[in-house]
Amino acid sequence: MQPETTLMFAEGAEAGAAVARQDAGAAAALAARLRADPPRVVVTLGRGSSDNAATVARYLIETHLRLLTSSVSPSAASVYDSAPDYGGALMLAISQSGKSPDLLAAAEAAKARGARLVALVNVADSPLAALADSVLPLCAGPERSVAATKSFVASVAGLLRLIAAWGEDAELQTALDTLPELLDRAWALDWSAALPALRDATNLYVIARGPALGIAQEVALKIKETCGFHAEAFSAAEVRHGPMALVGDGFPVLLLGQDDEAQESVAELAAEFAGRGAAVLHAGIGDAPGIRLPALAAHPVVQPLLLVESFYRLANALAVARGRDPDRPPHLRKVTETL
Numbered sequence: 001m002q003p004e005t006t007l008m009f010a011e012g013a014e015a016g017a018a019v020a021r022q023d024a025g026a027a028a029a030l031a032a033r034l035r036a037d038p039p040r041v042v043v044t045l046g047r048g049s050s051d052n053a054a055t056v057a058r059y060l061i062e063t064h065l066r067l068l069t070s071s072v073s074p075s076a077a078s079v080y081d082s083a084p085d086y087g088g089a090l091m092l093a094i095s096q097s098g099k100s101p102d103l104l105a106a107a108e109a110a111k112a113r114g115a116r117l118v119a120l121v122n123v124a125d126s127p128l129a130a131l132a133d134s135v136l137p138l139c140a141g142p143e144r145s146v147a148a149t150k151s152f153v154a155s156v157a158g159l160l161r162l163i164a165a166w167g168e169d170a171e172l173q174t175a176l177d178t179l180p181e182l183l184d185r186a187w188a189l190d191w192s193a194a195l196p197a198l199r200d201a202t203n204l205y206v207i208a209r210g211p212a213l214g215i216a217q218e219v220a221l222k223i224k225e226t227c228g229f230h231a232e233a234f235s236a237a238e239v240r241h242g243p244m245a246l247v248g249d250g251f252p253v254l255l256l257g258q259d260d261e262a263q264e265s266v267a268e269l270a271a272e273f274a275g276r277g278a279a280v281l282h283a284g285i286g287d288a289p290g291i292r293l294p295a296l297a298a299h300p301v302v303q304p305l306l307l308v309e310s311f312y313r314l315a316n317a318l319a320v321a322r323g324r325d326p327d328r329p330p331h332l333r334k335v336t337e338t339l
Contacts, residue, residue, distance in 0.1 A: 001325065003317040007145035008226065008326040012312040014141070015153040016183035021139035022154065024161055024176075030118065030134050031165035039090035039116065042069040045106055049148040049221065050094040053155035055214030057092065057163065060301060063210075064167050077109035078102035086115035092159070093119045096143065096151040098126025107131055120158045122151050136162065145327040147226050149312045152218060153183065156305050175299035182298055186306040189294045191314040197252050197279040197291070199321050204231040205247065207239055207255045207269055209262035212284070212304035216256055219311050226319040226326040236266045249277035257285035258303040283307050 003009055042061050044054035051071065058069040072091070076082050078101065091110045095103055098121040107128060111117050119132035122140045129135045138154040157179060164172040198204065204223055208216035216233035223231035234243055236255075247253060253273045257266040263285055270288035274280045280290025284307055296306050319326035 001320050003320045006316055006320070006325070006327050008147050008149060008316045008319075009313070011143055011145055012149040012309070012316065013187055015150040015187070015309055015312075016180040018138070018140040018150045018154045019157045019183060020180035021141075022158060022161065023137070023139075024165075026136055027158070027161040028165045030136065031162060033134075034090070034166050035168075039067070040088035042067050042090045042092060043072050043086070043110070043115070044069065044092045044094065045072045045074065045103060045110075046094040047074065047100060047103065049152040049218055050096065050155060052214045052218040052221065053094055053152060053159060054092065055217060056156050056211050056304070057159040057214075059211045059213065060160070060163050064163055064169065064172075072106055072110070074102040074106040076106070078105040083109035083113045086110045086113040089115045091115040091117050093117060093128060093132065094121075094155050094159075095119070095126070095128055096122045096138070096140070096148060096155075098123045098128035104128060104131065118162075120155055122154070146329055147222060147315075147326055153305060153309060156214075160301065160305075172299060172301055175302050179302060179305075182296060182302065182306055183309050186296055186309040187313055189296070189310045189313075191283075191293045191310050192317065193291050194254070194281050194293060194314055195318060195321060197281060198227075198318055201252050202229050203246075203251065204229070205239065205243070205251070205253045206231060206233045207236050207253060207266060208233070208257065208304070209236040209266055210258065210260060211301060212256045212258050212262075212307070215304040215308045216254075218308055219254065219256070219315075222312070222315045223318075225329045226315050226324065227322055228319075228324055228329075236262070236269050239269070244273075247273055247276055247278050250279055251276075252279040252281065255280070255282040255285055255288075256304065256307050257282075258300040259284075259297075260300040283310070 220231040274289035
């Protein structure tokens with residue numbers, strides 16, 4: 001198998017086109033309604049890659065819109081048949097398929113308890129879309145590889161569009177206008193310098209901070225799904241509270257950053273890990289010890305999304321190099337129908 005022949009490769013390459021299909025007008029119209037009648041809190045609902053996209057949104061909603069934001073536990077409704085008071089809350093439900101039973105149960109319970117439900121969903125006629133008060137289509141198109149790529153990018157892009165319009169952030173809106181082109185350029189970047197360190201790896205830490213933390217979580221998930229070894233994401237602050245005790249000679253660490261206030265703390269860790277003999281890989285933190293992977297200059301909110309697009313191409317190549325089929329990970333299906 002050649003990396004360029006996989007569905008993951010083809011679908012990852014389509015992320016820029018998917019984002020270009022999204023309707024900025026729909027996000028702007030919803031944002032206007034939210035400004036006119038603001039929620040008291042925002043709650044997010046998602047599993048897997050969708051929950052990673054929600055983590056990106058949580059940081060930005062709290063820092064850009066100054067609204068308390070939390071992630072919902074779907075099992076509270078689907079297993080324990082319970083839900084808190086959602087009066088005055090906005091729920092952002094994110095899903096590729098829009099039909100996972102636990103997400104639907106949580107969304108139904110939230111609406112019954114007073115939430116406004118917004119669905120960011122790739123399947124326009126899905127049960128989640130039918131349940132929602134407002135729908136923001138992801139426009140990723142069919143995604144056949146089990147490993148989500150373009151649908152994750154489209155989920156984050158849709159959330160960024162909503163946040164930029166809601167906060168009337170002209171600078172971010174302008175940056176998002178160029179996002180499809182930037183994603184195409186990010187896909188073309190060569191991260192193959194990371195292959196020697198990861199080809200035979202059994203563990204990986206992925207470190208980030210701020211909006212890049214959700215991207216780090218997505219990277220770790222894709223390593224487990226497609227490449228078949230353990231990876232774990234940590235914030236640059238959290239990793240110091242115990243997990244870094246495992247990092248020693250040859251332990252691979254991937255650090256991701258963006259050009260904002262969090263960048264320095266991530267870069268400091270690169271030097272500390274290198275001093276322990278770790279195999280340090282990094283992108284988006286400037287000059288630092290270890291192997292510097294190429295990254296594009298962009299608005300700091302957009303930069304982490306460009307990093308994951310470059311990473312997807314690496315993950316696909318790494319899976320093939322390790323003798324795995326990234327489109328068909330063992331024991332996984334495209335739609336995970338958890339209860």
